[in-house]
Structures are given as C-alpha cells and as structure tokens.
Amino acid sequence: xxxxxxxxxxxxxxxxxxxxxxxxxxxxxxxxxxxxxxxxxxxxxxxxxxxxxxxxxxxxxxxxxxxxxxxxxxxxxxxxxxxxxxxxxxxxx
Amino acid sequence: xxxxxxxxxxxxxxxxxxxxxxxxxxxxxxxxxxxxxxxxxxxxxxxxxxxxxxxxxxxxxxxxxxxxxxxxxxxxxxxxxxxxxxxxxxxxx
Amino acid sequence: xxxxxxxxxxxxxxxxxxxxxxxxxxxxxxxxxxxxxxxxxxxxxxxxxxxxxxxxxxxxxxxxxxxxxxxxxxxxxxxxxxxxxxxxxxxxx
Amino acid sequence: xxxxxxxxxxxxxxxxxxxxxxxxxxxxxxxxxxxxxxxxxxxxxxxxxxxxxxxxxxxxxxxxxxxxxxxxxxxxxxxxxxxxxxxxxxxxx
Amino acid sequence: xxxxxxxxxxxxxxxxxxxxxxxxxxxxxxxxxxxxxxxxxxxxxxxxxxxxxxxxxxxxxxxxxxxxxxxxxxxxxxxxxxxxxxxxxxxxx
Numbered sequence: 001x002x003x004x005x006x007x008x009x010x011x012x013x014x015x016x017x018x019x020x021x022x023x024x025x026x027x028x029x030x031x032x033x034x035x036x037x038x039x040x041x042x043x044x045x046x047x048x049x050x051x052x053x054x055x056x057x058x059x060x061x062x063x064x065x066x067x068x069x070x071x072x073x074x075x076x077x078x079x080x081x082x083x084x085x086x087x088x089x090x091x092x093x
Numbered sequence: 094x095x096x097x098x099x100x101x102x103x104x105x106x107x108x109x110x111x112x113x114x115x116x117x118x119x120x121x122x123x124x125x126x127x128x129x130x131x132x133x134x135x136x137x138x139x140x141x142x143x144x145x146x147x148x149x150x151x152x153x154x155x156x157x158x159x160x161x162x163x164x165x166x167x168x169x170x171x172x173x174x175x176x177x178x179x180x181x182x183x184x185x186x
Numbered sequence: 187x188x189x190x191x192x193x194x195x196x197x198x199x200x201x202x203x204x205x206x207x208x209x210x211x212x213x214x215x216x217x218x219x220x221x222x223x224x225x226x227x228x229x230x231x232x233x234x235x236x237x238x239x240x241x242x243x244x245x246x247x248x249x250x251x252x253x254x255x256x257x258x259x260x261x262x263x264x265x266x267x268x269x270x271x272x273x274x275x276x277x278x279x
Numbered sequence: 280x281x282x283x284x285x286x287x288x289x290x291x292x293x294x295x296x297x298x299x300x301x302x303x304x305x306x307x308x309x310x311x312x313x314x315x316x317x318x319x320x321x322x323x324x325x326x327x328x329x330x331x332x333x334x335x336x337x338x339x340x341x342x343x344x345x346x347x348x349x350x351x352x353x354x355x356x357x358x359x360x361x362x363x364x365x366x367x368x369x370x371x372x
Numbered sequence: 373x374x375x376x377x378x379x380x381x382x383x384x385x386x387x388x389x390x391x392x393x394x395x396x397x398x399x400x401x402x403x404x405x406x407x408x409x410x411x412x413x414x415x416x417x418x419x420x421x422x423x424x425x426x427x428x429x430x431x432x433x434x435x436x437x438x439x440x441x442x443x444x445x446x447x448x449x450x451x452x453x454x455x456x457x458x459x460x461x462x463x464x465x
Contacts, residue, residue, distance in 0.1 A: 086289075204438070
C-alpha cells in the first residue's frame with residue numbers, strides 16, 4: 001500500500017456503468033513524511049476520505065476487493081485513513 | 094486510474110482475433126493539469142472517446158473488465174471521459 | 187498495450203516445459219515515433235512477427251491469454267503488428 | 280520479491296474491515312547491500328518482523344496469499360526475515 | 373520476461389511456510405548486452421540456475437505458475453537459462 005493525500009474530486013459524466021456510484025478522488029502520492037512523490041492518480045474512495053487527509057491506497061486488482069461490484073474496472077482504491085506513523089516503533093500484534 | 098489525452102488511432106491488420114472489434118487509441122498520459130507525463134500508450138476505448146479528450150484509463154487485468162470478451166489480451170482501457178477536476182473540493186457521496 | 191520493435195530471438199535450452207513451443211523474441215520498447223524507450227524485454231510471439239516490425243504487446247497476466255496453454259509462466263506477449271499510427275485522427279467505431 | 284527494512288508502524292482507525300487484524304508496517308525498500316532505494320511503502324506483516332530487520336516482501340495480488348482473509352485489499356506483504364545474503368554462492372537445492 | 377544474472381543466494385529461516393522448499397536467488401537485472409539495469413531482486417529458481425548464469429525471469433502473478441504450490445507468495449521466478457541472444461535474426465516457428 002502507498003501513502004497519498006486527497007487533493008480533489010474527479011467528475012466524469014460519460015463513464016463505464018460500474019463506476020456510476022463510486023466517488024473518484026484525486027490523490028497525490030506522498031512519502032511517510034507527507035512529501036509529494038510523483039504525479040497525482042485517481043482512486044476510488046471506500047472509507048469516506050476528506051480533502052487534505054492522508055490515506056493509504058492499494059493498486060491493481062486488489063483495488064476492486066473493497067468495492068460493492070468487484071468487476072468494476074478500477075485499479076486504485078483508498079482503504080484507510082492514516083492517523084499516525086510511528087518511525088521505528090514496532091508493536092507486538 | 095490515470096489521466097490521459099487521446100492523440101491518435103492505431104491500425105493493426107494482423108492481430109489477435111479477440112482484438113478484432115476493439116478500437117485501439119493512442120493515449121498520452123497526462124497529470125491533473127493536463128501536462129504530459131511519459132510516453133504514449135495504447136488503450137482500448139470503451140466509452141466512445143474522441144480526439145483531444147481528457148480520459149481516465151485503467152491498466153493491467155482490470156482493463157479487460159469493461160470489454161465484451163474479458164479474455165481479450167488487453168492491458169489498458171479507457172473507462173471515462175473527464176469533465177472536470179476540482180482541486181481540494183470533496184463532495185459527500 | 188505498448189509499442190515495440192522486434193530486434194532478435196532468444197534461445198534457451200533449459201526452460202520451463204510450458205515454454206517449449208513458444209517463440210521468444212527480443213523486443214525493444216519504442217514510443218509512437220518509433221524511438222527507443224528503455225531496455226529490451228523478452229516477449230512471446232503470437233502473431234508471427236518478423237525482424238524489424240513494429241508490434242504492440244501486452245504485459246503481466248494478460249500475456250498468457252493468447253497462448254495455447256494459459257498457465258505458461260509468460261508475462262509479455264506480442265498481440266498485433268502495427269500498420270499505421272494516425273495522430274489526432276479518431277474514426278468512429 | 281524485494282528487500283526492505285522495517286522502519287515503523289502505521290496506525291489507521293478508519294479502514295476497510297478486512298484490515299482490522301493486520302499489522303501494517305512502514306518498510307524502506309533497500310538493495311542487497313541494505314542501501315535505501317526509493318520511498319517507503321506500507322506492507323502487512325505475516326512473519327512477526329521487528330524494527331530494523333531486513334525482510335523480503337511481495338507485491339500485488341500475491342500479497343494476499345499469506346493472509347487469513349485472501350480478499351483483503353492488500354498489495355504488499357512481508358513474507359520472510361532475511362538472515363544472510365551470499366553473493367555468488369549458489370547451493371544445490 | 374526480463375534478463376537477469378544470478379549473483380547470490382538468500383537465506384531466510386523465519387518465512388512463510390509455502391517458501392520452505394524454494395531456493396531464493398539474488399538476481400541482477402541485465403539488458404540484452406548483459407549490462408546491469410537497476411537493483412537486484414529476489415527470484416525463486418525453477419530450472420536449477422547456477423551462479424553467473426544469464427536467465428530469464430517472470431514477475432507478478434505468473435511467477436507462481438511454475439511452482440509446486442501455486443499459492444506460494446512469490447512474485448518473481450526464473451523460468452529459463454539463456455543460451456544465446458541473436459540480434460535481428462528471426463526464425464520461422
């Protein structure tokens with residue numbers, strides 16, 4: 001999974017029917033210090049992410065797993081809101 | 094998903110039979126400001142995209158999901174026409 | 187899909203049995219102007235591509251779709267010979 | 280598989296339910312000399328990796344294979360702790 | 373598929389059980405002239421590759437196809453030993 005920051009919303013009227021009820025957000029990939037890395041991507045929201053929040057997202061085939069319709073042509077999905085990153089602190093599971 | 098701009102059509106007479114009825118477009122990957130990023134790719138059109146339009150496309154296995162024949166050897170498909178990108182504006186679903 | 191130019195043949199005596207009857211070609215990735223982009227890859231031929239021809243190829247799991255044995259460990263396959271690239275000309279399907 | 284070094288823990292309260300019981304670690308990709316290569320990623324731990332350990336991890340769809348729930352939206356998983364790398368020494372299996 | 377050169381062995385005592393009987397090799401990606409390209413990766417051997425040999429390997433989900441247990445969390449596998457690369461010479465299949 002990768003870190004990203006939600007920076008916008010995408011509007012597309014003409015689209016694949018499986019995308020009708022999905023919210024497509026513009027996500028800026030960031031590193032663990034929240035610094036931008038590379039160009040923004042489009043990810044489907046599955047956790048109610050808001051503008052400016054740091055999220056983690058999955059890519060490729062895994063991105064369809066959290067969707068209501070797992071045959072949607074989607075290759076990036078937000079799967080969590082990041083509360084905190086603890087460097088070098090590993091808790092026992 | 095990624096942003097792209099339709100910049101051409103690909104013609105291939107000799108090809109895999111599963112590609113016979115698919116329209117292959119030349120797509121220039123762009124960022125959310127419509128600036129080019131990297132080399133053009135070939136994507137199958139599934140929404141009737143026209144020259145110069147900003148589209149979003151999926152890659153890898155997801156690209157076959159919107160096709161009539163999901164066993165076509167296709168790894169990039171246009172799945173929506175982008176109307177508008179709203180930076181920092183997140184609507185409730 | 188990506189553009190490539192066929193630039194050679196790969197010979198491998200010791201190999202996975204599923205590769206026995208497949209022709210492995212050396213393919214130079216190129217952009218839509220036929221300029222080289224990155225290092226050559228190895229792709230399985232499924233359309234009878236010849237030396238110097240511009241082809242389009244798929245990668246990852248899709249690469250096994252056009253093969254006789256879809257469980258062959260193959261991650262790149264040539265699926266068409268490119269006749270022509272028309273910049274900015276989009277035909278109705 | 281790739282080499283990485285465990286450098287932290289990720290906390291996310293709001294997340295996909297399939298991630299509830301998984302430990303998400305911050306992993307710095309490294310090369311075989313343990314030098315950093317690229318930005319840290321988020322990987323699910325499946326072997327009890329500790330802070331500072333060199334691990335190997337898989338990406339993409341394979342990352343769900345070692346999980347209790349293989350439909351979890353996960354695209355990177357730690358699958359081993361690296362004890363030693365022997366350059367140029369190949370043992371018979 | 374990609375070219376690589378076997379440059380070492382990886383030892384990991386604590387690992388996913390599905391990896392128990394697999395030999396993990398350190399592989400330096402190379403181009404068709406055997407020049408190094410990028411950082412070494414870890415690939416499972418399926419053909420008995422030896423130190424210094426030029427091999428071809430597959431990545432992602434295809435990497436599990438040649439394994440005894442196709443649910444092993446493996447994303448790179450050596451599938452052939454390269455004997456010869458003939459530039460510009462294409463044989464009829």
